[in-house]
Amino acid sequence: MVYSLNYRRPSRVSRASSRDSINGNEKQNSIDESVKSSSSGMSHGIPEALSFDRIISGGTCPPCTTRDFMNYLKYIELAAENLQFYLWFRSYAKRFNELPENERALSPEWFHEHESETPIRPKRVSPETAAIFKGTDFANEPKVVDAEKNNPFFTPPRTPNSDGKREGGESIDSYAASMTSGGKADHTLRATGAFESAGLKWKPLSVQPYREEVTRIISIYIADGGARQLNLSSKERTNLLHALQNTTHPSAFRGVATTVEWSLRCQAHPNFIRWTICNGNRPRVIFARGLGIAGIIGGFVAAIVLTLSSAGRAWRVISAIGFLIGISTLIAAWKGMCVVLHGMHHRHLRPWELFTSDDEPTAFDLKTDSYDSLESHASSNSYEDEPWIAKYDKRNIVRKIFDREVWIQEPALRQIQDTIFLQAIAGAFIMTIVIVGVFCAVPHGNFF
Structure with missing residues (x-):
């Protein structure tokens, strides 16, 4: 659905x-x-x-x-x-x-x-x-109005409480x-x-x-x-x-x-x-965009070669495969989604999730997801010194692209991602028909 x-x-x-x-x-x-x-x-x-x-x-x-x-x-x-x-x-x-x-x-x-x-x-x-x-x-208690204090030129005397005493x-x-x-x-x-x-x-x-x-x-x-x-x-x-x-x-x-x-x-x-x-981290999304652009380029190369050759016009439809895959991948990646991860309904673990364990102390109540205890407010929200930052920075780019994955449990989020995926397929299908139709209308090149 x-x-x-x-x-x-x-x-x-x-x-x-x-x-x-x-x-x-x-x-x-x-x-x-x-x-x-x-x-x-x-x-x-x-x-x-x-x-x-x-x-x-x-x-x-x-x-x-x-x-x-x-x-x-x-x-x-x-x-x-x-x-x-x-x-x-x-x-x-x-x-x-x-x-x-x-x-x-x-x-x-x-x-x-x-x-x-x-x-x-x-x-x-x-x-x-x-x-x-x-x-x-x-x-x-009634509020007493002092006429002298209403005088802008009147300076009240120093009282015992004026030095910050209770x-x-x-x-x-x-x-x-x-x-x-x-x-x-x-x-x-x-x-x-x-x-x-x-x-x-x-x-x-x-x-x-x-x-x-x-x-x-x-x-x-x-x-x-x-x-x-x-x-x-x-x-x-x-x-x-x-x-x-x-x-x-x-x-x-x-x-x-x-x-x-x-x-x-x-x-x-x-x-x-x-x-x-977004189901992928930034390196994975950039990698997916690169694959989408590569697919589109591959479709153009195939369409141009078949158009300049003596092959029949029907052969030019083969380029639609590259256009369809490339454009759909690029549209999904533009919205922060990797179609490969989406096919399995997976997502990458966030950097702070990669290096945490269940036995680590936390101020957040694991059962109620609340901050009822006042003691949990004592620490600041600064995270620059957390150990996962240095560990994640040491990872090379390839490892970040293929980081650990986990299944998306929220049904409503999967529905949103399914909708975006179908939108990417529909948009790619329409654009592919237009591009391939233009190439099919071009006469034979007969160069080889």
Whole structure:
């Protein structure tokens, strides 16, 4: 079974700055449209069986699993932090919503209006909870307006808290230094630096659920120089830190989560499917293109020789064999496919797959394809020092062309490749008829 012959593989989506020109509402609309179109069938060359949600939920087979998507983002797109953060946020939102009501009440939902100068107050809470929120945007206390401070020429006096100290005289540095177990101090210091660079004063409410985990996430994904720093605009970063300054509710991540999901759905996912359709590595594809050109040249040589000879016109049809094989091979190779590998429904192993073993440690959960453990976020996405790079570079070109192969398990991907192969055959057949017809119309040369 194949798809329609007018099928077009996903177009390459550039990772240019077009993301910055789209606001949050447009990104959310694009996400909703992507979800709706992917559930209704073929969407931009991607079948429902290979949709983003299907891959993330673990409903696909190699080479289209979440692990393969992660490897593509890490080694090809160099943007694995987006999927890592997205998987963590899904897990975090689920765990937060499963908390008891009294614990969730400590971290109220964050609304976009809280980012304005006149924040909307949440509903009335108990005195104990109100004491916890004292000094934050959620405090139910009247805002006192000082007429002198409204005077642009008035300089307020230096207060005890203006030197970076928390309430009670405890400095933020001393608070960070107190978190010494498991590298907590380093994460806290980096998170504090992120708040200071955004012009915010951090007063961490340690009683809020998952406050320590959020601090580490800020250190890894938000702070400058983080191990997996997200590519966020200054406004997105400041709004996120402002929200996390007051609450650990998943809604605080709403803006950043939308940006990350939009990048994954509308940019990374189509590029991943387009890349996965290629069943051979670059040396093999270039070799296949060379074979296609050689076949076409062979067809032209045979057609010219038979035309210049005294042989009958019917003999010139023999050149169609070279044209058909050469053109079909060239069309398939132009789309990243090797027809020989496709005949067996095989693909080359990726360079990072060639030198891995099942007993090697990995931060990725082999059973659930997720990053639920916060410890898995400690390492960076840099791979320049991984041993497979040096080993793969030592391989000669012939060995790379005939690298190890593996069977393609995903049925939807095989269907796409079957469709592209039939398109290559159909295109080659039409072009062959035209070329051979022209040669058959030429009179005999009778040169030999």
